[in-house]
Amino acid sequence: MAGPPPTAEEPREGPERPPEGRSARKHRAILSAAGELFLRQGYLGTSVDEIAASAGVSKQTVYKHFDDKQHLFTAVVFASIDHVGRPFYEEIHRLEDSDDLEADLRELAKRLSAVATDQRLLQVRRLVIGEAARFPELGHAYYERAVDRTTRSLEARFRGLAERGLLRLDDPYLAAQTFIWLVLSVPLNRAMFSPETETDAAGLRRIADEAVRIFLAAYGATPASPRRGARPPAQA
Amino acid sequence: MAGPPPTAEEPREGPERPPEGRSARKHRAILSAAGELFLRQGYLGTSVDEIAASAGVSKQTVYKHFDDKQHLFTAVVFASIDHVGRPFYEEIHRLEDSDDLEADLRELAKRLSAVATDQRLLQVRRLVIGEAARFPELGHAYYERAVDRTTRSLEARFRGLAERGLLRLDDPYLAAQTFIWLVLSVPLNRAMFSPETETDAAGLRRIADEAVRIFLAAYGATPASPRRGARPPAQA
């Protein structure tokens, strides 16, 4: 508990990995088992013996690969964080040269809320928040890589759209934050307090559509966005 | 860990308490010390011995007042949760009969963000989220009492304002959620990952003002809310 702040120990897997010797295999097995257990039981609630057993590995091997429990934990969370950042990141790029901004924003909003309500991802988020006091650097890293990077990606897209006259905004970063949280606030903050609760797909769609309407009302170039029709334009 | 789900054990202090015998005093001392320690170190990170010592009380007395550690924990958090809900709740009532809606919303937004960035409150939030898997009822109670109750209070206010023609909305609950999260998302979610970081007062004001502008653009009765001060939209 009084140990020095462990620095991250990344998984270190290059894009190619054809041979993968015994050592690398064990390393991955430990990370995987530790991820599963830490996510389910928290940091203090998980013992190294448990991790070793679950990974099919001796405790000694765990300590060969990771200095101590804290390092193992940070390695696990950093690996999960990279899993988190990527999908958001890629979705956003499709907005690059949109013809029908409203439709494309709606699509993006739905993809965002789908990604963000993934159960495993929610549990990582809970875990990082819960351990933020014990591992402050982990909290910062999570915010930086999962939240801020996504926002900046969207910011760049919005800046381009503003230059094309499709959006009116003078602070694209703030606008990006607004968009993301209009979509995610309600489901994400509800999910934080209700583990193992099914996500309400219809509710997500409704919130995503309303988020786009609000966003375009505030930042759209066309003064009159279609009056709120609640449900998507079709059906009814 | 396999015990039955403990039901809440509220502090049970009536509005009057002039005598407060020894027993009640000890009870309060335990709750107070436990609150401090649980909030700082988490559930598993805090021992009952520690709580007893910090409360200036023998361990036996702790167990006289609370069945076990789980019950003590839920009692502590429930007490904190009621602290959380109240201030929000009261701020909102002032919106009842507004003459200058924009100014009053701005005021409300600033008060909300000030309340929500209170360090102790943030720590309760982190704690409940972090232990949500271990204590699901706690998560539900927090959401119900801190989030949902506030939203419903604002919903009632918005419904009144819509009837007076000051707002245009067909789902006041959704509008209330939107307003609250426009104001709180950014500071709250940043704070979740960065304990012991100073809150940026200027940033809060800026976000609060922008939140009101966006809200009125989406739900305001007057079609053109004053364009955000700053420069005119274009720049290139």
Next chain:
DNA sequence: ATGGAACTAAACTGTCCAGTACAGTTCCGA
């Protein structure tokens, strides 16, 4: 002032855990 309830201090039980030690086994590249 006194009897009982509440409290204290300390020791104890049974369990769990991080991290180490060590002797023996398996893997794998040269």
Next chain:
DNA sequence: TCGGAACTGTACTGGACAGTTTAGTTCCAT
């Protein structure tokens, strides 16, 4: 095939912790 690196199993150290027990002390209402 052979030698070293990596791994296994088990046991151990030293400590922590939830919850109980006991014997004695303090408080306070009657």
